Amino acid sequence: MSNLALFPIVIPLIFAAVLMLFPKNLKMQRAVAIAGVSATLISALVLFSKVSTDGIQAVTLGSWPAPFGISMVSDMLSVLLVLSSTLVTLFVLFYSIPTIGVKRERSFYYPAVLFLMTGVNGAFTTGDIFNLFVFIEVLLMASYALIVHGGEKPQLRESIKYLLVNIISSALFVSAVAYLYSVTGTLNMADLAVKIPEIEAVGILTVIAVLFLVVFGFKAAIFPLYFWLPGSYFAPPMAILALFGALLTKVGVYAIMRTYTLFFTMNIGFTHELLAIIAILTILAGCIGALAYFDVKKIIIYNIIIAVGVILFGVSQLNEAGVEGSIFYLVHDMLIKAALFLLVGILTVIFGTSDLRKMGGLIKSYPLFGWTFLIAAFGLAGIPPLSGFPGKLLIVQGGFEGTHFWGSLVILATSLLVLLSVVRIFIYAFWGEPAKIVTIDRKHYLSMFVPTAILVALTVVLGAGAELFMPFISDAGEVLLNPSLYIDAVLKE
């Protein structure tokens, strides 16, 4: 038993606490925040190599034996997500230094980001349902601070709604945990996976599974429950939006992925059918939004919803191709969403507006930026050999192998709509008559563009080198499809 799994959670926590001591010292704030995230990244890399050689790492806190103590479990899926979320945070941090503004930097911006990271990494690592609730609250608390950070009028207005939605979903979470505990008598995920198949009352367990789907669906923004997302995400500045878009909904998606493969598998005919239908409806609803707006922020925000649907459709198939595709697409989506938000962030800085109709002709003055944007847009839509392609291919294949070929058809068709929605940004902003642009000096532009371009380059590597990453992805998929691996790793510790 090694404590390595805890490092990506503890390191940002400590650094965040230290950062709160000297809020006014800007240079130190930046340096310590970057050092903190880099240290987390290194620990995540070490953990990654440990998991890929030695298998699942499980820690039970306080050395209580597994079902009684709180377990922290790092399998391939969770370590991949920890790694990519830390990577995204690092790049967003570099991007926020020039863009977020001194006023925000002086009032605990960096500690809030690091607390957010603590919550996200914790939620990916935990092996206990109630502990998952606690970590989700940690990241929500940090996200409340970030969404209202700066106190502009739209931010205050939207964060009230964001807060209210999340309080309601947290209360539902506690209720769902209560029901689960009364039926099974345990909250440890591995123990649940052992106990649930032994329980004959499938009906009540199905109700609980759907209740959990509602709870996580609020966070993940699935079909009827995504209503809060476009408004709330529209308010904060771009760096914060990139963090939220890349990380927060993914925690909900991960939670659905974990619970619906590990233990809520007693009535697949109902729960996973429901998940598949909701996933497809989520994609369609997201497409309508992505095409309806002329605002670059809104377009990418609705693309978050589409991606959530695609990933969950893969999970609902519960076969090798579908689940592996979902994992690949999840990692891809974290990187590409962050990259796209940062790119449209630069667009809005250059034009001084986020309205597409007031943009145009940028390809002449910023050619490299234009082509980078096009690559990211193609990557999002899944054009081979970019990173959206392998994941989507596997998910579609999973749908054809399973019973939901119609879902795969919808995903294929909507890929074109996704492409249209982002290429529309490219056409409006980069082609046509040059519109009025704000002059920004070269250094400022480069300090925004370089981290973004590196992030885009990383997604290209992920796509073109997909063959290299596939062994890890199939490792992660294997654990999801064979819960016994997870159970053995936790309970035999």
Add this chain to the structure above:
Amino acid sequence: MELVMSVAIGLLFMAAVYLMLSKSLIRIIIGTGLLSHGAHLLLLTMGGLGGTAPPVVADGVTVGDYADPLPQALILTAIVISFAVTSFFLVLAYRAYQELGTDNMELLRGTEDYE
């Protein structure tokens, strides 16, 4: 006892929903408070209300007599979290009232800078 608790929880949820559907922000916040109280009581009730002895090994106490310690630990955590969130919400509401000049949710729809 479980029955009484269930009715009480139902009433709390009902009152919470009623308050949260109103337009005034402060009523909504009180509603969220009631909602989390309901959820916490539900957690306690679902863990089983039986048990006469504290969950400590002692002479003459059989396994059936112990009260279940887990729901209590869970509730403690959940109460602390809901306390923190409620206080944050109150501060946010006050600040929003100062900046926006209203606590009426009808006026906080907010798409005016946007078609």
